[in-house]
Amino acid sequence: MGVSIAAAVSSTRTAWADSLQPINRINTNRVATHHITTSDDGSHTITGTDAYVIGRLDSLENANEQTLYIHIPEISGKADLVSFELFYKLITDKRFDAAYRVKFQAPLKQVMQNQGIYLSLPSSLTVTDQQALRLDIDQCHQCRLVLPKHPEPLFSLIEATSASITNQSLTPISRVYAGIAEVEPNGITVSLQGWNKNNLQGDPSGFQIDGDDPFFASPALAISTQDLAGLYFKLNVPNGNSEVNYQVFYATEAHQFIERASSLVGVSSNAGVSEFFLPLDYLTTQAPAHQLLDRIRLDIIPNESDINSPQPWSLQEVKAVPASQAENYATLKPKRIIQRKVQRSGKKALLLNSIKKIATDWPFAILYALLLLANVIFVVRLLRRKHPNKHG
Amino acid sequence: MLNRLNNKEYLYAFIGIAVLLRLLLMPFFSHVDLYSEYRRVFYVLENGLFLENSYRFVTFWLEMAGAAFSTLFINVSDGLFHLDDPTQSTSNLTDYGFFLNDPNIFRHLFFFKLPYLIFDIATAVVIWKFVDNPVHKRIALLLWLFNPVTLFATYIFGRFEVFGLFFLALTALQLKHHKFMLASLCFALALHCREINLLFLPYFLIALIDFKDHWLKNGVTLVGCLILIALIYALPNWLLSAINGQAPLLFVDPNASHDMEILNKLFSLGYYWFYPIIVCLAALAFWEWENSNATHAERFVLTSACALFVFFAFNSHSVHYSSWLVIFPVLAVQFGRRMVFPMIVFTGLWVVLWLLKTDAGVFTLFLAAPLNTDFIGLGHFPTWFNQHIANEHLNLNKAIHIVRSLFLVSMAFFAYRVLKRD
Numbered sequence A: 001m002g003v004s005i006a007a008a009v010s011s012t013r014t015a016w017a018d019s020l021q022p023i024n025r026i027n028t029n030r031v032a033t034h035h036i037t038t039s040d041d042g043s044h045t046i047t048g049t050d051a052y053v054i055g056r057l058d059s060l061e062n063a064n065e066q067t068l069y070i071h072i073p074e075i076s077g078k079a080d081l082v083s084f085e086l087f088y089k090l091i092t093d094k095r096f097d098a099a100y101r102v103k104f105q106a107p108l109k110q111v112m113q114n115q116g117i118y119l120s121l122p123s124s125l126t127v128t129d130q131q132a133l134r135l136d137i138d139q140c141h142q143c144r145l146v147l148p149k150h151p152e153p154l155f156s157l158i159e160a161t162s163a164s165i166t167n168q169s170l171t172p173i174s175r176v177y178a179g180i181a182e183v184e185p186n187g188i189t190v191s192l193q194g195w196n197k198n199n200l201q202g203d204p205s206g207f208q209i210d211g212d213d214p215f216f217a218s219p220a221l222a223i224s225t226q227d228l229a230g231l232y233f234k235l236n237v238p239n240g241n242s243e244v245n246y247q248v249f250y251a252t253e254a255h256q257f258i259e260r261a262s263s264l265v266g267v268s269s270n271a272g273v274s275e276f277f278l279p280l281d282y283l284t285t286q287a288p289a290h291q292l293l294d295r296i297r298l299d300i301i302p303n304e305s306d307i308n309s310p311q312p313w314s315l316q317e318v319k320a321v322p323a324s325q326a327e328n329y330a331t332l333k334p335k336r337i338i339q340r341k342v343q344r345s346g347k348k349a350l351l352l353n354s355i356k357k358i359a360t361d362w363p364f365a366i367l368y369a370l371l372l373l374a375n376v377i378f379v380v381r382l383l384r385r386k387h388p389n390k391h392g
Numbered sequence B: 001m002l003n004r005l006n007n008k009e010y011l012y013a014f015i016g017i018a019v020l021l022r023l024l025l026m027p028f029f030s031h032v033d034l035y036s037e038y039r040r041v042f043y044v045l046e047n048g049l050f051l052e053n054s055y056r057f058v059t060f061w062l063e064m065a066g067a068a069f070s071t072l073f074i075n076v077s078d079g080l081f082h083l084d085d086p087t088q089s090t091s092n093l094t095d096y097g098f099f100l101n102d103p104n105i106f107r108h109l110f111f112f113k114l115p116y117l118i119f120d121i122a123t124a125v126v127i128w129k130f131v132d133n134p135v136h137k138r139i140a141l142l143l144w145l146f147n148p149v150t151l152f153a154t155y156i157f158g159r160f161e162v163f164g165l166f167f168l169a170l171t172a173l174q175l176k177h178h179k180f181m182l183a184s185l186c187f188a189l190a191l192h193c194r195e196i197n198l199l200f201l202p203y204f205l206i207a208l209i210d211f212k213d214h215w216l217k218n219g220v221t222l223v224g225c226l227i228l229i230a231l232i233y234a235l236p237n238w239l240l241s242a243i244n245g246q247a248p249l250l251f252v253d254p255n256a257s258h259d260m261e262i263l264n265k266l267f268s269l270g271y272y273w274f275y276p277i278i279v280c281l282a283a284l285a286f287w288e289w290e291n292s293n294a295t296h297a298e299r300f301v302l303t304s305a306c307a308l309f310v311f312f313a314f315n316s317h318s319v320h321y322s323s324w325l326v327i328f329p330v331l332a333v334q335f336g337r338r339m340v341f342p343m344i345v346f347t348g349l350w351v352v353l354w355l356l357k358t359d360a361g362v363f364t365l366f367l368a369a370p371l372n373t374d375f376i377g378l379g380h381f382p383t384w385f386n387q388h389i390a391n392e393h394l395n396l397n398k399a400i401h402i403v404r405s406l407f408l409v410s411m412a413f414f415a416y417r418v419l420k421r422d
Helices: A005-019 A020-030 A108-114 A325-334 A347-360 A361-382 B006-026 B032-047 B057-069 B093-100 B105-130 B134-146 B148-156 B161-176 B178-192 B194-208 B214-246 B259-266 B277-288 B296-312 B320-334 B342-356 B381-388 B396-419
Strands: A029-032 A036-038 A044-046 A049-056 A067-070 A075-076 A081-087 A090-092 A100-107 A117-120 A132-138 A145-148 A155-158 A173-178 A195-199 A198-201 A206-209 A216-219 A228-236 A243-250 A262-268 A271-280 A292-301 A313-322 A335-342
Touching: A020 A313, A029 A036, A036 A049, A049 B134, A075 A108, A081 A108, A100 A108, A100 A117, A100 B006, A100 B093, A108 A117, A117 A243, A132 A335, A195 A198, A195 A335, A198 B032, A206 B006, A228 A243, A228 A292, A228 A325, A243 A271, A243 A361, A262 A271, A262 B093, A262 B148, A271 A335, A292 A313, A335 B093, A347 A361, A361 B006, A361 B105, B006 B105, B006 B134, B006 B148, B032 B057, B032 B093, B032 B105, B057 B161, B093 B105, B105 B134, B105 B148, B105 B161, B134 B148, B134 B342, B148 B161, B148 B320, B148 B342, B161 B194, B161 B296, B161 B320, B194 B214, B194 B296, B214 B342, B277 B296, B277 B396, B296 B320, B320 B342, B320 B396, B342 B381
Parallel strands: none
Antiparallel strands: A029 A049, A036 A044, A044 A145, A049 A132, A067 A117, A067 A155, A075 A145, A081 A100, A081 A132, A100 A173, A195 A216, A198 A206, A216 A292, A228 A271, A228 A313, A243 A262, A243 A292, A262 A335
16 A cells, blocks of 8 residues: 555555455455566565555464464565555455554564564454455565465464564554544544644643744544534633634645645634634545544744743643534634645535635625625616617 | 617616626635735735835825725724735735635625726726717727726736726827826826836827927927926825935835836836837837827827737736736727727637636636635646647647737737728
8 A cells, every 4th residue: 555545445446346356356366466466486576556465364263362473475675664554344345444454564674584474463453263354565666575375374363472473573563543533422522642742842731832843743533524524722822922823734544744734824812712613524525535534733833932932832622523513613713714625626516615605704795796786777777768869 | 779778878788787797706806916915005004104105106095095995894804914024015825825715805805896996987988988989989888898808807817907097098088188288197197007108108298299289389288298297207206205205115125216116117027029119119109290180189099009019019918917908999999990800809819828828826717716715726728738739749838829929910900900090
């Protein structure tokens, strides 16, 4: 899965719809491959940006074991480190769920030495006998690969106490995706624990700015965008900061923090409280839809006087607001806002959204419509007037 | 139905239709230049710097009046027109983005363009009064009210060209009535609207000469009018200097003087070929001198029209500058010149040329961004051309050169129709 999860899911869907029929294929051939070609000698070469293998998990002797052995006898390429993703939840016969996967990296050398990869799966993640798994090999174009020969399994669970496993041979997991959080009717209050920070001293409950690029970046959130109206932020700002500018970045399953997916807002603070609501409903209503709000990053755009000022700021609350509560937060949408987004409305939606925007300023819209109407009446009456004199 | 209308009703009916069309465009389209312009206006209004600014004096004060009036109906968002450095007043896309998302954007655009609408319609009335023949009246009126070039420049792109065009039309009307001092006053005001109007000064002065009169009378008239123009032109600067001393001008590069700024604007437009312009403009002056039987207004209108054809034939220019081309051919209808077909040819070529030449924001759906910022990036014709039409024999550059050459031909066609006496 070279470029992005969304691209991978999309191309998976296409490939399977075309010809792979993976489950049947796995049943007969043990593994199915994508963007991987097979040579006469039985070795494989990664030839595309979305390379993966799909296989079934071998029979379990001990259902309690959670150490997964991925049997790759040989892999060689230019890079020292290879990134993998293991998808473990099949939604339908044709698609794995991107919200259920494990990311890890392994040095080529280590894979070769151990003749495979050992993963200690977290207890929250369960795999069962004969379950289909998909292993994506990222950014390893033209890597050579040897897969186990039938009937040796590609994926199998082994005993954690097995002599072949040492701490060194276990490949660390960099991230586990175990589903996404649906936005509840009352919203999701995002925990402020574990946020990364830059040019900031302190923690969200009290901090000072000590550089010109201060921001807090959340850990992985994995919030579903299905019912998400937007994000609500509440900060305490030092007195005197009547107008504070922020930039909010959001990562989805398709991209990390990028300028093109961020919003600039200017927020007036009231008695030291700066709060705003940032609409994100377009993540699902516009194309291409993104299913997952993965992380958020709040940048404070400081004035010169804010930097190294002893006066403390604090990030009080971050909340994912559901669509049902969007109206309650509408007044908190900043007047000064620029939303840069990857999504774009289709033609019909563009028209409807334009009309909605006009209707938002309804007093103007009404007066404007009356003005047009008066003009039309004036012209029509003039044109319908009967006048004997042709040239006055 | 239209034939039933008397002239006055015809005028009112078509002004009504024209206003309706303009109203439909006014609140919903804009280029970033309109925001930049009004950012300067609000800077002056908010900081009370009325006496420190003489930047396109008449245009700017008319816009200030409009902006001040708009505040009766709009609670302007804090910081919306904030300008850090007045010498760098052209907005970037970030600031423009805030404007696009402002809840009052449609009101702002409506009121920003309201002075343009007033002067646009006033120009129509001047044209109506200028043209005598009832049939010609109607042709000239329709050419002015419904030509896509001024509609685009004023209500879609959102530029103030119509102020200058109004004063030029009024100049011609005063010349028609032999009111030379009033004509000079109007011409001087036109100079304060757009620097390009300086191009017409020699033709205006020659047009003042009545070859049947004694040279002394002509000399007095000429000198008197020239002094009046010079005085009015220089008056704002003198007044401001007298009141404020030599305060630096707002919104211009502090390293350039005001006069130099005008000349720079006039002569740095990017000439394809400079010398033919000088030769043709000089030839036009001689033609005007020799054409002594024509009326004052006729000489002024016809030579000014041709001066612009020459100017645009050999010049690269912005899309909305083409609106300057409209007023004199419309006025030339009074003198029996057949302008409808050249105007159609010119308009068609102007559309095709700018579809090909546009960048991301000049002649694209970027101008509809006030309605929805998703319009940004849409409707870029050069991209479509490269994808669907361009081939090894016809690339975009070649297509632009071909259409630009045809545009030059349309200028020649215009000139032919203007100079040809039926």
